Amino acid sequence: MDLLANLNPAQRLAVTSTEGPVMVMAGAGSGKTKVLTTRISYIIKELGIIPSKILAVTFTNKAAKEMKDRISSMLDINTSFMWVSTFHSFCARVLRMEIEAMPPYTKRFVIIDEEDSLKLVKDILKECELEYKPKEIKHLISKNKNFKNFSIKDPRLLDVFLLVNKKYEDRCKEENLLDFDDLIIKTIELFEKNPKILEYYQNQFEYILVDEFQDTNALQYDLMAMLAKKHKNLFVVGDDFQSIYSFRGAKIENINKFQEDYKDYKLILLEENYRSTTQILNLANNIIIKNPNQIKKVMFSNKKEGPLPKYYRAMSSYDETVFVINKILEGIRKGKDYKDFAIMYRANSISRSFEDQLVKNKIPYTIYGGLSFFARAEIKDMTAYLRLLVHKDDDYSFKRVINMPKRKIGAKILDSLNMIASEKGLPLYDAIEYYTGSGIGASNLKEFKKVLDDIREKMEDLPLPLILKELVDKTGYEEEIKKDEDTYLDRMDNIKEFSSVLKETEEEYEGITHFEMLENLLFDLSLRSEHDDSKSDESVRLTTFHQAKGLEFDTVFMVAMEESIFPGLNVESNQDMEEERRICYVGITRAKNELYLTNAENRMRFGTTEYMVPSRFIGEMDKELYQNVSRGAKTKSPVNQGYSIAKAKFTVKKEEPKEAPSVSYSIGDKINHKAFGDGLVVAVSGTTITVAFKAPFGVKQLNGNHPSIRKI
DNA sequence: CGCACTAGACTTTTT
């Protein structure tokens, strides 16, 4: 099969420009994943490079998995061993092999998630009798790791930070723990301190590919730059319009940095959109050009025509949900599936009113958010049990489960256990043997060890799911969670789900011992999130704009488009506002065929009903690009009014009075310019038209009456 | 140690 057969010229160029630094600006729906996977396949098949010499990093497990799946179907090879992974699991994999070059860490290190890490901070604050908010300090610790120019002004806070930060590091070293940030940092540190190791990996990775480049932070950039230093075959794909994670340290500036660091880089723009209708793209282009600082490209639709996006301003948030649900039911009647619909919002709190209404109408829905599967308490408990089963010296896991279920093992017993452990140089688990106290706690302690020892003994004879079952039964875990009737069934469901993960693991790793299977599985379990997408197969999706990135739906509802929600209240700078606008762009570009923008005049917030002003983003959109279907819309348009709420620090440019241009243009028109070639009209204001030209010209504001322009 | 009450949050969070 010809790999390049189904690619457009720009995509083909991106696939075949294998040597040297390349940056691809890939707009929404432009076939970015296709380019990435085809490029990898091309390097393997056409250049004859062995797969393990290629490194591809993404941000989500889902993206990594999708890439692997696509490559394996393109080339019919086993991709499970390939270096296609998230930044974090790439680092975990390297560290697993190399971390012992940085004692006292050992290759059995445990990756702790946000919750564990926060708990560690809490413990430290308590120990030091400091009355600070754990979340705040945790945030500082993380910021210090991720932001290079990090500083704290308040000297008291600085002292606290320095102390807690030090203790945090010490504790991590003591207990062999790495948090998410550490994975990246320690890998960089490893490479900096051990040039030989770095050199090994530089040689290893002849070709490096980075997905979602606009979301990389300074450290991730450095890490990739380090690795690419030898071969310089660094290929980055991103979309500056979809940079919406700056609060997580993502640096849109990395795009400029790349251009400066690799002067001979090749820039490729993917501007053809295969996802959305012209009408939806027009709206998307129309909103994103309001960001003055990042006009680089505009998406050209390749697809069919569709209905105009619709705007509905409801009387109340209830009314808004009814509108949305009715549109969904209407669509279903026309033959659409539940999974064709997505309700998107800026903040999770908006989902509730929609959930209620969906339940009432018996519409199946899935909502992502809250805890990911592997972050749930019962899953983390089971994971800790399994860890303790394979590694008796995992004191961290020991402490997690020793009183789960409750075994009446209090501080006293734990203290003396600690004593014994440090005296004899044993892990806490083995110290139980030498514990001599009596009482209910003491006998529970012995029982705890006996149960685990028993299970460990017959581990190789039991299928993995049965090992889990034994744990749930024999430790008394199920009985414990039964006490809370409300959550019992949910939790057992989750454990069953986990059981099927174990089953999959067993099938995946045939031919090794159960012990080794568990060891492999447990290693980076904390880096996994939702493992299963099948639930959402037949349901309406409720999601934040952030979580929707990378997804597409036939019909999208962007709801609660109200000032103070979207854009939110905490928008302080122009940069922040531009990011909000990009979020809006991401939302719009999720839609393939139909798009609804809705908001409500009255919404319950913080206990009271508030009057809500329509989002400025609605006002910024040219009116002919959407249809206002609000009640009474014809007589009085509620949009395009000025914004006067006190909190709004930004004023939208007042529309200049429109004079009729002698040649009239409308958005979506294709024009030709003598100097810039063919372009697409993305906005019209009086005689001034805003036109997007193909690279390298970009978006320009022009006088529509100028003789060098003609309609085509 | 466990439950009941209260204070605080109420933006996004790929790992």
Add this chain to the structure above:
DNA sequence: GTCTAGTGCG
């Protein structure tokens, strides 16, 4: 308004 985490008392 409503959920959660944390505390304080029995």
